[in-house]
Amino acid sequence: MPExxxxxxxxxxxxxxxxxxxxxxxxxxxxxxxxxxxxxxxYFVYRHAFLQGFAEGSRHTDIVIGxxxxxxxxxxxxxxxxxxxxxxxxxxxxxxxxxxGAACLGLFFIVLKGIEYSKEYDEHLVxxxxxxxxxxxxxxxxxxxxxxxxxxxxxxxxxxxxxxxLTTLAAICRKAPTARHHTALHSAAxxxxxxxxxxxxxFALIYLPGRSSS
Amino acid sequence: MSETNYLTTDYTxxxxxxxxxxxxxxxxxxxxxxxxxxxxxxxxxxxxIELATPQGxxxxxxxxxxxxxxxxxxxxxxxLIPSIPNTLGNFVVPLxxxxxxxxxxxxxxxxxxxxxxxxxxxxxxxxxGGIDTGWTFYTPFSTLYSNSYVILAAAGVFIAGFSSxxxxxxxxxxxxxxxxxxxxxxxxPLFLWSLYATSVILVLATPVLAITLxxxxxxxxxxxxxxDPRIGxxxxxxxxxxxxxxxxxxxxxxxxxxxxxxELISCFSRKEVFGYKFVAWASLAIxxxxxxxxxxxxxxxxxSLVASLVFSFMSFIVAVPSAIKVFNWTATxxxxxxxxxxxxxYALGFIGLFTIGGLTGLFxxxxxxxxxxxxxxxxxxxxxxxxxxxxxxxxxxxxxxxxPKITGRLYSEHWARAAxxxxxxxxxxxxxxxxxxxxxxxxxxxxxxxxEFQVWNVLSSGGAAILALAYLMPLFxxxxxxxxxxxxxxxxxxxxxxxxxxxxxxxxxxFATQPVVTRKPYQYNRNFQAEPxxx
Numbered sequence: 001m002p003e004x005x006x007x008x009x010x011x012x013x014x015x016x017x018x019x020x021x022x023x024x025x026x027x028x029x030x031x032x033x034x035x036x037x038x039x040x041x042x043y044f045v046y047r048h049a050f051l052q053g054f055a056e057g058s059r060h061t062d063i064v065i066g067x068x069x070x071x072x073x074x075x076x077x078x079x080x081x082x083x084x085x086x087x088x089x090x091x092x093x094x095x096x097x098x099x100x101g102a103a104c105l106g107l108f109f110i111v112l113k114g115i116e117y118s119k120e121y122d123e124h125l126v127x128x129x130x131x132x133x134x135x136x137x138x139x140x141x142x143x144x145x146x147x148x149x150x151x152x153x154x155x156x157x158x159x160x161x162x163x164x165x166l167t168t169l170a171a172i173c174r175k176a177p178t179a180r181h182h183t184a185l186h187s188a189a190x191x192x193x194x195x196x197x198x199x200x201x202x203f204a205l206i207y208l209p210g211r212s213s214s
Numbered sequence: 215m216s217e218t219n220y221l222t223t224d225y226t227x228x229x230x231x232x233x234x235x236x237x238x239x240x241x242x243x244x245x246x247x248x249x250x251x252x253x254x255x256x257x258x259x260x261x262x263i264e265l266a267t268p269q270g271x272x273x274x275x276x277x278x279x280x281x282x283x284x285x286x287x288x289x290x291x292x293x294l295i296p297s298i299p300n301t302l303g304n305f306v307v308p309l310x311x312x313x314x315x316x317x318x319x320x321x322x323x324x325x326x327x328x329x330x331x332x333x334x335x336x337x338x339x340x341x342x343g344g345i346d347t348g349w350t351f352y353t354p355f356s357t358l359y360s361n362s363y364v365i366l367a368a369a370g371v372f373i374a375g376f377s378s379x380x381x382x383x384x385x386x387x388x389x390x391x392x393x394x395x396x397x398x399x400x401x402x403p404l405f406l407w408s409l410y411a412t413s414v415i416l417v418l419a420t421p422v423l424a425i426t427l428x429x430x431x432x433x434x435x436x437x438x439x440x441x442d443p444r445i446g447x448x449x450x451x452x453x454x455x456x457x458x459x460x461x462x463x464x465x466x467x468x469x470x471x472x473x474x475x476x477e478l479i480s481c482f483s484r485k486e487v488f489g490y491k492f493v494a495w496a497s498l499a500i501x502x503x504x505x506x507x508x509x510x511x512x513x514x515x516x517x518s519l520v521a522s523l524v525f526s527f528m529s530f531i532v533a534v535p536s537a538i539k540v541f542n543w544t545a546t547x548x549x550x551x552x553x554x555x556x557x558x559x560y561a562l563g564f565i566g567l568f569t570i571g572g573l574t575g576l577f578x579x580x581x582x583x584x585x586x587x588x589x590x591x592x593x594x595x596x597x598x599x600x601x602x603x604x605x606x607x608x609x610x611x612x613x614x615x616x617x618p619k620i621t622g623r624l625y626s627e628h629w630a631r632a633a634x635x636x637x638x639x640x641x642x643x644x645x646x647x648x649x650x651x652x653x654x655x656x657x658x659x660x661x662x663x664x665x666e667f668q669v670w671n672v673l674s675s676g677g678a679a680i681l682a683l684a685y686l687m688p689l690f691x692x693x694x695x696x697x698x699x700x701x702x703x704x705x706x707x708x709x710x711x712x713x714x715x716x717x718x719x720x721x722x723x724x725f726a727t728q729p730v731v732t733r734k735p736y737q738y739n740r741n742f743q744a745e746p747x748x749x
Contacts, residue, residue: 009723010308010315010392020317020391027383027417035421038455042429042440045451053446128436139439139446146438150429 018183025187029194036198043147043205053140055210060125065116066207069109070199076105077196080189087185089177096173103166106159113156151202158195219622219719234319235722240304242326247293247301250333254288257281262678265671270662278661279346286349291371292333294605295463298470300381302612303409305620307385309713310403312394312731314723317387321380329377336370339363353441353452357433365434368427375420382416385409396731403711403735404487407494408473411501415462423459450515457508465504468600469497471608472539475561478611479543481709482558483550484742489542496535503532513584522581529579536572540565551742556630560611563638564604571599592652595645603641618702622719625695629687636684643677710737710744
């Protein structure tokens with residue numbers, strides 16, 4: 001068996017491979033933007049039609065958990081950015097710790113989200129499962145919560161994928177990191193930041209509408 | 215045959231199902247698509263037999279609904295959308311850019327497995343009982359009333375969407391980053407420009423379909439009212455989201471076909487494509503404007519008149535780059551040394567059929583006429599002229615053109631020409647009467663119709679029989695050629711593209727040495743001989 005080349009035959013060099021991989025991640029993010037974009041568009045259509053209902057729905061969300069989660073996710077993104085900055089085969093231990101920290105913060109986000117979901121379940125705010133809301137705003141509130149659950153569930157799924165990526169990279173950093181893992185780390189970091197940015201939009205759309213002027 | 219090529223490197227099943235070679239993956243896609251094409255075709259056959267008489271004497275209304283839905287879903291998502299990009303594109307893109315593979319070969323293989331998973335899910339839905347919503351899944355029928363396997367079918371399409379996205383991503387990145395030295399953007403064959411435009415649509419439109427289908431499935435599964443007007447939802451929002459994907463999807467289906475036609479017209483006219491830059495940018499213009507015309511599917515839905523006017527105007531605009539292409543192809547033919555080999559027959563057929571399909575599209579872009587034609591056979595005939603007359607014809611043309619490169623064998627030119635001519639006549643006989651039926655007001659999606667429409671329906675069904683026969687022919691003579699045909703030389707058509715400068719079939723990594731591109735594509739000298747791009 002010949003020894004495996006450092007890069008696959010379609011590339012001319014290591015930097016060529018790395019640039020190509022990075023572009024691939026950017027194109028993937030473009031596709032993801034449109035995935036959430038379609039959902040957010042539908043949200044806006046209904047928010048326009050049910051302004052009061054969406055504001056009322058928003059007031060029933062837990063802004064303390066929402067804000068905490070935003071802080072948690074931003075911190076985790078910071079740790080990932082730090083890990084990318086310092087990554088090299090020599091400083092891999094630090095990178096491993098930073099990535100583990102970021103993944104733990106991601107898990108913490110998911111746990112908080114779970115607590116939030118269970119609170120909403122207790123308050124009968126889960127459309128299709130247990131939804132009770134009296135009054136003229138019921139339709140708008142229900143639509144709001146449908147979007148709330150669909151959007152946060154898809155976001156949580158992205159988080160779980162991201163946590164797996166970060167954990168894998170942390171394990172690699174601990175064992176046998178080489179310079180080629182920099183690109184993998186960089187791409188995973190791009191993805192994680194993207195998930196973070198989506199959350200910032202969702203945070204504004206979910207938690208803030210009914211709270212500005214009351 | 216002393217040297218090994220991509221087909222002879224390894225014969226094991228494992229070497230096929232775990233391959234990362236773009237050429238082998240193209241073959242995997244090709245085999246799968248033949249399968250889906252004949253499944254979708256079988257449904258169409260039953261539909262045409264049923265419509266031969268005005269009475270509903272073959273199938274019940276309910277079965278008929280399931281048949282045309284099955285035909286639509288299979289043909290759109292499991293044949294037309296992946297057809298040229300995933301088979302011919304997969305095979306020739308790396309060859310044309312002078313690369314040894316696509317940028318992400320494992321992702322390429324994964325896209326095939328995802329595609330098959332989506333395909334099997336949809337087939338399961340179909341054979342478990344079928345779907346009766348039409349391929350468009352319109353709400354509130356699909357979410358509230360339909361008693362068929364909507365969620366399962368939507369899941370199949372949803373899954374297959376990711377394979378589209380991965381293919382688009384792979385092409386975009388490969389065309390950006392893996393071009394051979396000297397291969398500038400304006401030296402790219404036009405097939406690559408059109409596949410690039412297609413890939414942009416695949417990457418940007420498919421996720422919107424994904425989220426829309428997810429919302430449909432959520433509504434059905436949880437019984438919530440996302441699109442249910444009784445509790446505040448808006449069924450029209452579904453149509454907007456759906457067509458935001460599905461109109462650009464029409465361009466996913468036709469742009470690669472247009473790309474193939476450039477290669478064919480140029481090679482068999484022995485001339486450079488007229489107005490290269492215009493044709494190249496027309497592809498991107500179609501992709502861009504194609505995102506802004508979706509409302510023309512909704513003229514009678516009750517959307518605002520202003521919206522309809524804007525969408526109507528934009529739909530006329532999108533005809534401009536399409537017409538540029540048609541005019542430039544005909545200008546390419548002018549004073550060329552025309553050779554009427556089978557691929558050229560398909561290409562000429564394409565130009566005629568696409569022109570008819572395109573011009574009748576303008577009828578439908580007119581607000582006033584569209585009210586009359588909506589949901590009639592006029593629409594059915596129009597989009598079949600584009601999808602089948604255009605895309606499938608281009609697919610067959612491209613398949614014949616690159617066949618010697620793919621298999622290393624030559625096919626029977628006589629049989630191929632006969633099939634091309636038969637497809638052209640069978641197609642016109644099938645679908646031209648449908649324009650008349652539509653103009654006279656026969657609605658689509660009914661299996662019982664007034665007796666005065668029977669003449670045209672019988673003609674159409676007769677044409678469909680010819681078409682079915684013609685579509686079966688390549689299965690035999692190409693199948694024979696694949697195993698017993700005479701060996702093909704590296705460049706049987708004497709074409710200048712990079713894919714013809716390596717052996718047929720190409721070696722595992724395409725080129726023995728990295729080609730360096732020195733000139734524009736489609737160059738022929740005074741004696742009409744090709745001047746290879748890399749010499």
